[in-house]
Amino acid sequence: MAVRDALLALLAAGPRHGYQLRSEFDAATGGAWPLNVGQVYTTLQRLERDGFVEPVPEPDDDGRTPYRLTDAGHRDVAAWFDRPAEHSMAPRDELPMKVLMAAATDTVSVTELVGNERRVAMATLQDLTALKQRPDADLARRLQIDRMVLRTEAEIRWLDLVEERLAVADPPALSRRVSARVEPNPSKEVRS
Amino acid sequence: MAVRDALLALLAAGPRHGYQLRSEFDAATGGAWPLNVGQVYTTLQRLERDGFVEPVPEPDDDGRTPYRLTDAGHRDVAAWFDRPAEHSMAPRDELPMKVLMAAATDTVSVTELVGNERRVAMATLQDLTALKQRPDADLARRLQIDRMVLRTEAEIRWLDLVEERLAVADPPALSRRVSARVEPNPSKEVRS
DNA sequence: CGACACATGTAACACGTTACATGATTTG
């Protein structure tokens, strides 16, 4: 619900029309994650359907109809800002998913996978520091770059950890095989 | 496409039927992110529609019909494992979204928001280290906990950075138009 | 004039997710 929440947040500063929301969103996020204008209108419709926004009764001078928050909308924005962001257990992320599946299925070499990922991550790190050097970036952009740097460093350290714990029984094979190898593998798991 | 990819990866180890995939998924991810069985069947249908899996011609001894990868499916899994995980610019994440929107709209105190988030993050950190102590966790679970620890630490450092850069012109006001109260917001329970 | 930004929308689809319906089999 990222887009939804973001639009509500922007509307908390006052009535806006669709196109305006798009440009303010771009400005706020520093241009990363370009937002398709159509999505703004779609989301706006859905928000109206759910009673969080409403069109301003009297249209603009130029026929544009700005939207404003309803009371419910205001409450929703406030709640969103108050509620701390979810630090999900995040196995949904692609990287841990890959690592766990590689470890579980034994169809790919975990060490190779980890090695690749680490190499890519370190390259990313270099790109990021290069980006940070350039002075043309605005504040939002720079903050996001910093976040990516910290995140990538954490990811690399995690990959080290994974290797440390999983590399034990993994042969240093060069060629990977992803093939159907049937193996009676009755794993029972008890949910906590 | 996390679920989709994960199921394909599991099927790379050999034909499986729906229920089996669910339990293996749970086992592989250590039980975090419980997967609704229905979703397995839904995803399986979509995968069949797209030509990545197919039901095994001869049903099981007990009438269950396992699915297996097609050639396209095998190629897809291999490609998934080969392709390094997307390190997205990730402004879609809730935390940076909140911070950037707060900074952009000036309807909430950024410092308060950052303070809250940091407090929550540090509480999470404590919960996580407590969880790590317990010996009942399997490998997958422990790896994910470690990842969350590293990630949370990175997030905290980022919040420090944000404060450093944004706190300049931000008055220590207590209430704004959209309140950002500090509720008795004790250590949020980490999903166990 | 032609290109381009402004501005609004719709249709269609993908994926994730939950709730529900329905049975067979096992087990206390």
Place this chain on the structure above:
DNA sequence: CAAATCATGTAACGTGTTACATGTGTCG
């Protein structure tokens, strides 16, 4: 027997996302 687990599926919804249609105003 009753409850739990195994097992399969469907219906419905929500958000994100893209492609497309359409029109106005502006500026070189």
